[in-house]
Structure formats: C-alpha cells, structure tokens
C-alpha cells in the first residue's frame with residue numbers, strides 16, 4: 520500500500536525484526552490520505568477553519584522541519600539536545616534503577632536527532648534495551664531506521680509506522696521489560712490541556728507501576744523568544760505551514776494557490792499558547808476534487824494549523840498528579856528554556 524508516497528515494502532526491506540517476531544514488521548498505517556481526507560472534509564467547514572498539525576509531515580514537511588531545527592531562532596532542539604547530552608548518565612540511572620531491561624518506546628520519533636544521544640550512550644554502556652520508534656510519517660521513520668542500522672547494527676529495533684494514538688494500546692506488557700516512553704520535542708505542546716490529560720491517562724492505563732514517561736516540555740519564557748522561534752528569518756516555518764496546502768493539492772487533487780496564502784503566528788503569554796495560521800490573502804474559492812468539495816475563503820480568513828503550548832513547572836506537576844504519575848526527574852538546559860521531565864507511573 521502506498522503511504523505518503525513510499526511503499527511499505529521499501530520500509531520493510533531495511534528493518535530488522537525485533538524479538539524475531541514476523542508481526543513486528545507489520546508497519547502499515549490505515550491510509551494516510553484517508554485520514555487527511557477526513558481532516559480536510561471536516562476541518563475546512565468549521566468556523567474558524569482548522570487542520571491538525573499532524574498532517575504537516577509528508578516527505579517535504581519532514582525535510583523542512585529538519586531545517587527548522589537548525590535555525591538560530593528555533594531554540595527548542597538545541598535546548599533539548601543540551602539536556603540529553605548533559606544528563607544522559609542520570610537518565611540512564613533512572614531507567615535502569617530497577618535492574619530490568621527496558622523497552623524505549625518513542626512517540627513521534629521524527630529523525631531521532633536527540634534520541635540518538637541516548638541510543639549511542641546506552642549502546643556504548645552495553646545496556647540491555649530495545650528501541651521502538653513510532654511515527655506517522657513513513658519518510659521520517661524510514662530515515663531513522665536506516666540511520667540506526669548503520670550506526671548501531673546490533674541495536675534491537677521495533678519501528679512502527681502509525682498514529683501514536685492508535686499505538687498506545689501496543690504499550691501493554693508483552694515482556695518483563697520495563698516500559699519507558701519518550702515523548703520529546705515538545706510534541707505535548709500540540710495538545711489542548713484536555714487532550715494532554717486524556718493522553719497521559721491513556722498512558723497510565725497501558726503502563727505498569729514503575730514504568731516511566733520522559734516528556735520534553737517547552738517552558739514559558741520571554742514572549743519574543745517564543746515568537747521568533749515560529750517566525751524564522753529564512754522563512755522555513757512559513758514554508759512548513761504552507762506545505763500543508765501543497766500536500767492537500769497533491770493527495771486530494773485540490774487547487775490551493777500557495778501564493779495567495781500567508782503564514783501567521785501569534786504567541787499569547789497569558790495562555791502560554793503559540794498558534795499558527797494560514798491566512799487567505801484574497802477572497803477566493805478552492806476546489807478539492809477528491810472530496811467533491813469547494814471551499815470559499817474571505818480576504819483575511821484563517822485556517823488554524825498548529826497550537827504549541829508552553830508550560831510552567833506547576834502545570835507540568837499538576838499534569839503528572841492528575842493522571843496517576845509522579846515526577847521523578849526534572850532536567851533543564853542552562854537557559855531554563857526547556858525541561859525534560861521523567862514521570863513514574865504510580
């Protein structure tokens with residue numbers, strides 16, 4: 520089945536089975552285009568119009584995001600990289616504290632740039648663990664798997680091409696290994712407060728006492744620093760946002776004119792929310808042939824595409840308490856911009 524322009528076969532060829540289970544190679548995702556079609560069908564008739572940020576990551580979106588991570592304004596990646604590099608020994612101590620091997624399950628792994636710090640260090644220390652990256656983007660997952668196999672051919676790998684909401688139930692115990700869930704890169708910031716609570720409650724239900732969740736939270740800071748991170752001077756965030764329309768044109772036979780939409784981002788320090796929009800620069804009608812749908816836009820009308828929440832320490836602690844976890848590790852970068860926080864399942 521073709522998914523995001525890649526075939527499942529091309530992905531399977533490179534993947535090493537984990538625990539010799541043939542079904543570990545079952546990486547098919549219920550058609551990405553079908554999910555996108557549903558999102559577009561329902562999202563573009565809402566007021567205001569909206570599309571979920573999880574559809575940003577086709578091949579081009581994943582490529583642009585990798586570039587964004589290297590821009591001077593996008594501090595998030597550098598901050599989290601610093602945290603993992605500086606605190607990898609303490610993290611390992613927390614992970615192996617109960618003397619059991621562990622499964623490192625990463626939700627929304629992307630290119631694994633920062634996770635590779637841990638993978639490299641754990642491999643060097645001959646730690647008994649397996650790595651299970653989950654990502655909705657086959658392109659991101661393919662690249663990650665190929666890189667890992669090249670760098671650490673002996674690492675036990677169980678990649679999963681899936682929406683992480685679908686794969687939460689896969690976390691339930693299938694071995695004695697401790698489950699350690701990684702949710703890095705401020706992915707949690709894309710959830711509303713209610714969705715975040717629901718997500719950690721679901722994690723709680725699937726995990727066992729003593730299992731861990733390591734989450735990367737972007738912290739509240741000077742609003743100008745946050746605003747700049749989503750308005751880089753090279754225009755990469757703009758290209759990333761607009762690429763969603765290009766994807767809809769390609770996958771759903773639509774005729775969005777990218778030159779008549781703009782990128783706009785606003786950060787509200789009172790709510791801690793950065794929101795990204797696409798703005799129609801004129802009154803226009805877009806046709807989406809695969810959905811037999813026409814969508815009118817007024818001049819200045821927006822499509823809300825992303826929410827990136829920024830947290831305070833007390834919000835993070837409350838998230839843990841309300842969902843059946845306790846905070847067992849708190850690590851920040853030297854500027855205090857970002858926190859990687861370990862929750863232990865009660």
Ligand SMILES: C[S@@+](CC[C@H](N)C(=O)[O-])C[C@H]1O[C@@H](n2cnc3c(N)ncnc32)[C@H](O)[C@@H]1O
Pocket residue numbers: 572573576584626627628629630631632633653654655656659681682683684702703704705706
């Ligand atoms: C902002 S990137 C972060 C990547 C990586 N965790 C990091 O810290 O650099 C988000 C990644 O999550 C993936 N993603 C977003 N929503 C997802 C979902 N619902 N299920 C699975 N993967 C998802 C995207 O494909 C992308 O690779």
